[in-house]
Amino acid sequence: MRIAISDILPLRQLLPAVVKSVKYAQIAASIAEVGIIEPPVVVRDKVDPDRFHLLDGHIRIDVLAKRGDTEVVCLVAMDDEAFTYNKRVSRIAIIQEHKxxxxxxxxxxPEERLARALNVNISSIRHKKSLLDGICPEAIELLKDKHVPINTLSELKKLKSVRQLAAVELMIAMNKYTISYARSLVAATPEAQLVRGTKSVRGLSDQQIELMENESANLDREFRTIEQDYGTDHLDLVLATGYVTRLLGNARIVRHLAQFYPDIFSEFQKLTELQKAA
Structure with a gap:
């Protein structure tokens, strides 16, 4: 439906940090270049049928309002529809963006139009074209839905395929993809498993490097042991989160919580978003 923006009631206010974020700027640039790609999602108000509660698309609506737009095409969730709006929205992973x-x-x-739509420098687009050069297919498959910094991928390119795969598996076990962690894995890699031309970490003796390699191997074994032991706790968490997610999948419950228990509603949202990110 095409709905007046003034008739759409947000369920939450955007924090100043969100408005200043890179994500906000990218969405604003994308709307300016190609318009709305994914319509916001709303549900009709029970008391006033001419008003709508905004389920998904708070940044998009804010950008449109500041642009001076008065209407927007929206998807309308039905009252009896189990619509888990925050479950259906996820940030795009870097490898998916590359593809x-x-x-x-x-x-x-044109590269220039892509740069404008993504609000990045054209050199960034050209860099992302070759993002996965030097990464083995098995590692790419494991990381395809992970939010991995570009510089982390650059560090992985310093490793040979077998070591790349081992490093990626360790990152996933740790749920840690930072550049500093990637550098520590590279530093703990034997020279025979480094790509030709890659220099070992300066200032470390052979004995220190060997110690780091042993510590890395021990850490890997410890995390694999923990993975086997924490299954029961993880199952409990999944069940609890699944229950909260089903609650937020009911439009009437969402509206009721937003109107009368906004603090609890906010915490429920955080719980499901954290689980989704994990």
């Missing part, structure tokens, strides 16, 4: 950029370029979209 989308390549597909767009193959279809003839």
């Amino acid at each position: 989308m950029i390549l597909k767009a370029i193959e279809k003839g979209v």
